[in-house]
Amino acid sequence: MVPSYSRKAISGQNNYLGTVTSQKIDENQMGNRGSKSEFQSPQPNEISVKEQRVDGSYFGFYPKLRCTLMGFERSYQIKIPSNQLKLLKFFSTLNSKPETEINPWFITGFADAEGCFSIKIQQNAKLSLKWRVRPVFSITLHIKDIAILESIKNKLGVGNISKCGEKAVTYAVDSIKDIHVIINHFDNYPLVTQKLSDYLIFKQCFEIIKQGNHLTEIGLLEIIGLKSNLNLGLPVKVKEAFPNVPEVNKLEYKFNGIPDPFWVSGFTSGEGSFQIIARNSNNSIFARFSIHLHIRDLEVLKGISTYFNEFTEKKVTMTEKSAQLQISKFSDINNIIIPFFKKHPILGVKSLDFIDFKKVCDILKTKEHLTSTSVYNQIIEIKSGMNLNRK
Structure with a gap:
């Protein structure tokens, strides 16, 4: 996306x-x-x-x-x-x-x-x-x-x-x-x-602009060459106007680890998902924390998965274009994921999903949803107001 x-x-x-x-x-x-x-x-x-x-x-x-x-x-x-x-x-x-x-x-x-x-x-x-x-x-x-x-x-x-x-x-x-x-x-x-690769190209272009060289033909062509490797590349009109500008090789990217727990909370506030999954057949309900990324950021996903705790039971799955981290073992959710994001808070509307997520997990600890229809329905009601359903 x-x-x-x-x-x-x-x-x-x-x-x-x-x-x-x-x-x-x-x-x-x-x-x-x-x-x-x-x-x-x-x-x-x-x-x-x-x-x-x-x-x-x-x-x-x-x-x-x-x-x-x-x-x-x-x-x-x-x-x-x-x-x-x-x-x-x-x-x-x-x-x-x-x-x-x-x-x-x-x-x-x-x-x-x-x-x-x-x-x-x-x-x-x-x-x-x-x-x-x-x-x-x-x-x-x-x-x-x-x-x-x-x-x-x-x-x-x-x-x-x-x-x-x-x-x-x-x-x-x-x-x-x-x-x-x-x-x-x-x-x-x-x-x-x-x-990071896009940022480094952006920074190179900024240095050219800061020096005023973008006002010269040489500087403009250099920026166009750099932009050819930025995001989706050059717009059609720019390609047509400058068909012979050589592309500049993009700097090689290497994942260097997760630098700080607040980076994780910031990234999760954008990319993470707190879900409550219900199985109607036997009143089974479980909580799941997940992150989806493009396959090119697989190493980042692996880094996040080990950052929480090396003993956390986690599942990284891949398709041709994407990779997904899922943590759904309840002890890991309860003992690692929830405490982590309480200490390093999610911000924005997603913070409300985390609050509801935690609320459901507190109920799941009691296991009353397995025997009480009213408790099960209470969880379903909370779930119905999360994520896309939140008003």
């Missing part, structure tokens, strides 16, 4: 580095989310990953983020009024204390799951080279999770949050001064997944 994004021009060199308000996003340029996967649900009625992200964004056998992320690297300017942002805070489930400062490793983990590093190359007849270049770091979420974006924005101290369609919001950073803050963050708290 995958996303990517856009902005407003100012004069001079800032023609290349503007201020974000609101934008449409090109679904064809959403490969930046390199850690996403295309996979088939384990069972017909079970949707495993990112259930509470953009409503209706998962469908069919191969889920993809759909129409809330639109456009072709162009923007439309619809700024969210401040009172609307206040109303949107109704959706905030970040913490009982919203002012709690987000851990920097959480930001990196969440960016590994949800972030986008992109270089926008757009035609502009007013410029000497006729092309405008802008680096953009962005995260797009369901509007219910605006609190996470606000917390990230407050921690980093840069960027803007804008509405993106009816049900999504985007946090984006694209000014040259602010991108420097983003570079500093990810240099100090490095990415873990294949997205």
